[in-house]
Amino acid sequence: MPVFLYNTMSRSLEAFEPLHDKEVGLYSCGPTVYNYAHIGNLRTFLFEDLLKRTLLISGFKVNHVMNITDVGHLTGDGDEGEDKIEKMANQSHKSVWDIAQFYTDAFFRDYDDLHMIRPNVVCKATDHIQQMIDLIKRLEEKGHTYVSGGNVYFSIDSIPDYGKLARLDLDSLKTAVRDDVSSDDNKKNPKDFVLWFTKSKHGEQAMMWDSPWGKGFPGWHIECSAMSMHYLGESFDIHCGGIDAIPVHHTNEIAQSEAATGKPWVKYWMHGEFLLDETGKMSKSKGEFLTLDLLKRKGYDAMDYRYYCLGGHYRSQLKFSFEALDTARKARKNVQDRIQSLLREGAKKVPLTSEKALQYQATFLEHVQHDLGSPRGLADLWGVLKDEALDCDERYTLIMFFDQVFGLGFASVELPEREDFPSEALALLEKRLQAKKEKNWQLADRLRSELDAMGYRVKDTPTGSSLEKKM
RNA sequence: GGUGCCAUACCCAAGUGGUAAGGGAAAGGUCUGCAAAACCUUUAUACAUCGGUUCGAAUCCGAUUGGCACCUCCA
Structure with a gap:
């Protein structure tokens, strides 16, 4: 069963075939480390993790490279722009290196918390300035560049197919439509873009390197081309x-990659849609800055x-709301409860042999291999949890198999231990049990509401009473 | 102005031309001293509107209405 992926380049679903049999070169655009990632940023990384896990479970070997943008990502265009990290450093009176390191660390804390499998290579733009300079030199030799106003520009008119990914109609595009972006008069074509800056209105920057064009810093786009080709080859x-x-x-x-090599650069382009908030696109400046840390402070996992x-x-597009997140939390908890009850029955991983179990496995794979159909996959999970034709071990085994794709940590679900609860709560529970035996319902009910006030829900079962921490 | 996307039950949300996944919520029931939990059952003659193609459309085409994103900060 092949993996089908939606390729932005062709705008259609394609059967995935790597360039080199079962080895996949995967490059994902990493964070610009000038601030915390918001949960919309993280959604994109979760999509990439889902992609990687789907490829892995389908038998591919994935070589995943992700960049860290720690220089060159400007707040605006041309020489108007200010480096995002430089700006943050100035605001907080820290060095640009400290800022970059701080937010890189914060990013990977989120990354790990969300159970994303770390990339094989994480590369920082500032460690690959030489590769960028070399790439710009190649472009220069082939006549794709010009120097204007002190900066090196890529000339989009030097290639025949600029804008093919986005299907841009160059004649009808407006430039600088946004109020906060002004056009750059140094450009021959307004769509040209900077490869190397030596001039910035904001003057000397902390991050500057020598280059054949003078001391300066790279444009934003060049880092991904240079580093991806460095680690994954000129086509991946x-x-x-x-x-x-x-x-x-x-x-x-x-434009710059294919102009430099003369070869097709990337075979499949994949893009994650946005997470929106009530106001529309999620932002770091307006409204509540939704970070994973904020969700955790509000009690979410x-x-x-x-x-x-x-x-x-x-x-x-997904429209974020705390109501929707509550729904997910409840659903996940219900899954865990069901796993616990399987464990109570002694569930263990076994080789799958029954036709029914194998059918579930195949259906699940078909769903996730169809352009990462995780919602279908979750429905399959619920099917397994509820299907009494499956035995306990089969269900547990299937859930663990599915979780290789979901990454929800179901393997670490264990039976709750009584010791998890404070002794005073357990003492109250014991007292209530006694009161019940004596048919002292008033006392029993009072103890139950006391426990409730402490944040514990009492569950009576035929085999006895237990506690559960309320969410 | 250009480009792309979306409108599915109370809410979130899948749907790969063949007769509407799943979750949450709610209601009823079983159980219970009563609750909670658990379990069972129920909840879209139909997918924004109007046309068209087709034996057959939520799925394809066109128009209309409403919403979103992007067009040199952006995940």
Whole structure:
């Protein structure tokens, strides 16, 4: 069963075939480390993790490279722009290196919390300045560049197919439509973009390097081209990122990469849709800055957010709300409760042999291999949890198999231990049991509400009473 | 102005031309001293509207209405 993926380049579903049999070169656009990631940023990384896990379970070997943008990502265009990290450093009176390190660390804490499998290579832009300079030199030799106003520009008119990924109609595009972006008069074509800056209105920066064009710093797009080719070769399989990267960032990456090598660069382009909030696109400046840390402070688990994201397809916009997150939390908890009751029955992993179990496995794979159909996969999970034709071991085994794709940590679900509860709560529970025996319902009910006030729910079963921490 | 996407039950949300997944919520029932939990059952003659193609459309085409994103900060 092949894996079908939606390729932005062809705007259609394609059977996935890597360039080199079962080895996949995967490059994902990493974070710009000037601030915390918000949960919308994280959704894109979760999509990429889902992609990687789906490829892994389908028998591919994945070589995953992700960049860290720690220089060159400007707040605006041309020499108007200010480096995002430099700006943050100035505001907080820290060095740019400290800022980059701080937010890189914060990013990977979220990454780990969300059970995302770390990339094989994480590369920082500032460690690959030489590769970028070399790439710009190649472009220069082939006549794709010009120097104007002190900066090196890529000339989009030097290639025949600029904008093919986004299907841009160059004649009808407006430039600088947004109020906060002004056009750059140094450009021959307003769509040209900077490869190397030596001039910035904001003057000397902390991050500057010598180059054949003078002391300066790289443009934003060049880092992904230089590093991806450095680690994955001049042609590789999959490049992914957020949907916003299509018209500019990825368009420019393709232009400069293919102009430099003369070869097709990336075989499959994949893009994750946005997570929206009530106001529309999620932002770091307006409204509540929704970080994973904030969700955790509000009492959610990182896995609640992961479950929430899996419930929607990666190519659909998802409108975030705490109500929706509550739903995901409840659903995930219900899954865990069911796993616990399987464990109570002594569930263990076994080889799957029954026709029914194998059918579930095949159906699940078909769903996730169909352009990462995680919502269908979750429905399959519920099917397994509820299907009494499966025995306890089969169900447990299937759940563990599915979780290789979900990454929801179901393998670490264990039976709750009584010791998890404070002794005073257990003492109250014991007293209530006694009161019940004596048919002292008043006392029993009072003890139950006391426990409730402490945050514990009493569950009476035929075999006795137990506690459960309320959410 | 250009480009792309979306409108499915109370809410979230899948749907790959063949007769509407799943979750949450709610209601009824079983159980219970009463609750809670658990378990069972129920909840879309139909997928924004109007046309068209087809034996057959939520799925394809066109128009209309409403919403969103992008067009050099952006995941």
